[in-house]
Amino acid sequence: xxxxxxxxxxxxxxxxxxxxxxxxxxxxxxxxxxxxxxxxxxxxxxxxxxxxxxxxxxxxxxxxxxxxxxxxxxxxxxxxxxxxxxxxxxxxxxxxxxxxxxxxxxxxxxxxxxxxxxxxxxxxxxxxxxxxxxxxxxxxxxxxxxxxxxxxxxxxxxxxxxxxxxxxxxxxxxxxxxxxxxxxxxxxxxxxxxxxxxxxxxxxxxxxxxxxxxxxxxxxxxxxxxxxxxxxxxxxxxxxxxxxxxxxxxxxxxxxxxxxxxxxxxxxxxxxxxxxxxxxxxxxxxxxxxxxxxxxxxxxxxxxxxxxxxxxxxxxxxxxxxxxxxxxxxxxxxxxxxxxxx
Numbered sequence: 001x002x003x004x005x006x007x008x009x010x011x012x013x014x015x016x017x018x019x020x021x022x023x024x025x026x027x028x029x030x031x032x033x034x035x036x037x038x039x040x041x042x043x044x045x046x047x048x049x050x051x052x053x054x055x056x057x058x059x060x061x062x063x064x065x066x067x068x069x070x071x072x073x074x075x076x077x078x079x080x081x082x083x084x085x086x087x088x089x090x091x092x093x094x095x096x097x098x099x100x101x102x103x104x105x106x107x108x109x110x111x112x113x114x115x116x117x118x119x120x121x122x123x124x125x126x127x128x129x130x131x132x133x134x135x136x137x138x139x140x141x142x143x144x145x146x147x148x149x150x151x152x153x154x155x156x157x158x159x160x161x162x163x164x165x166x167x168x169x170x171x172x173x174x175x176x177x178x179x180x181x182x183x184x185x186x187x188x189x190x191x192x193x194x195x196x197x198x199x200x201x202x203x204x205x206x207x208x209x210x211x212x213x214x215x216x217x218x219x220x221x222x223x224x225x226x227x228x229x230x231x232x233x234x235x236x237x238x239x240x241x242x243x244x245x246x247x248x249x250x251x252x253x254x255x256x257x258x259x260x261x262x263x264x265x266x267x268x269x270x271x272x273x274x275x276x277x278x279x280x281x282x283x284x285x286x287x288x289x290x291x292x293x294x295x296x297x298x299x300x301x302x303x304x305x306x307x308x309x310x311x312x313x314x315x316x317x318x319x320x321x322x323x324x325x326x327x328x329x330x331x332x333x334x335x336x337x338x339x340x341x342x
Contacts, residue, residue, distance in 0.1 A: 017064035021057035028053050047130070048102075055083075093148065097131045100147035104128070113291025115158035115219060118145060126290045138223060162217040165193060167229050169244055170207035171237075177208065180242065184212040187236040191229040192216075300333040 032046035062075050110116050114125050116135060121143055123135035132144045171180050181198040188196030193214025202209035212233065216225050237244060307326045314322055 013064045014061070014066060017060055021060055025050075025053055025057055093146070094131070096148040097146050100151040101130045103151055104133070104147055109155060110157045111291075112294045114160065115163075115222065117156040117158075118150065118153055121145075124291075158219050158222070160219060162194075162215050163219050163222065164213050165191075165216040165222065165226055165229060166211055166213040167226075167233060168201065168209060168211050169233065170204065170209050171242065171244060172207050175242055177210075179240075180208075180210060180237075183236050183240055183242065184210060184233065187232040188212050188214040188229065190232045190236070191225060193225075193229070297333065300329055304329050304333070 028050060032050055058079065059076065062072065062079065065072055065075065067075075110125055112125050112128060115123070116125060118135075121135065121137065123137040123143065125133065126136045126142065127134040130147075132146050133150055134142055134144045136142055177200060184198050185196045191214070193216055196212060196214035199211045199213070200208060201211050212229075214229075216222060218225075234244070304326065307322055307329060311319055311322045311326065
């Protein structure tokens with residue numbers, strides 16, 4: 001009987017430590033992976049913290065083992081060897097992607113919903129994970145890049161405050177460049193571009209190459225705005241009896257002297273003007289939803305923090321009303337998390 005009691009006293013520290021570790025890990029999972037961690041960046045940080053807690057919990061249990069100190073050191077050393085072996089024998093690309101994901105998390109070169117260009121790929125960021133980052137292209141395709149690929153290649157990010165939209169075209173030498181510049185600026189203003197300007201980028205053998213550029217403040221409509229700019233350039237130049245000619249066009253077929261190569265307009269207004277829906281809503285649907293999700297989560301989190309501060313400072317009659325508002329906000333953010341998971 002005495003031996004059983006002695007064994008129980010020996011196991012008591014181990015039992016208490018194990019219960020404490022389990023309790024801490026369960027609480028940490030509820031706090032770190034709760035509805036307040038909807039943001040993908042927050043999920044990454046909190047999961048890394050949770051992994052660290054698991055390692056610390058195992059070490060705490062190992063230190064509380066009722067064995068000799070030399071045996072305890074051997075157990076800890078064995079754990080270190082196993083952990084080192086896992087890291088050593090794991091794919092180097094996995095470790096590199098995890099480290100690159102942490103770097104992207106810290107530097108934040110772009111956020112969900114931004115337009116980025118990586119080599120020949122262009123699209124909106126629709127998801128950011130621990131191992132890879134996903135973009136949605138103009139063809140509505142989803143392209144995933146490993147995080148190590150993004151850190152080792154130049155990433156061009158379209159600024160949310162606006163981007164320069166440009167169009168290149170060739171006009172013959174029989175038209176004065178001042179007239180062409182005036183018409184191109186007119187087309188850019190019709191396309192709702194701010195501060196348009198014209199550049200002469202090349203004097204070719206048969207034509208002059210122009211570039212019309214302007215500031216597009218609403219970057220989400222970049223695809224339709226570019227198409228609208230092209231259409232307005234065609235309409236403006238054709239209305240002024242200006243032919244858009246290129247060397248290839250001149251060399252491949254003969255143009256008669258009966259009239260210029262300008263199509264007849266079926267109606268006065270450009271076709272692009274009567275389009276009611278924007279193609280971006282269909283092309284970048286996932287990226288748009290991901291961005292709205294992230295913005296909504298951040299907004300709800302700020303509102304919850306503000307309500308918690310007001311509850312601490314409010315009088316007793318106002319606290320009940322503020323607590324009810326806080327519960328509604330917490331329910332909204334929980335509903336949002338469930339919708340995201342679905």
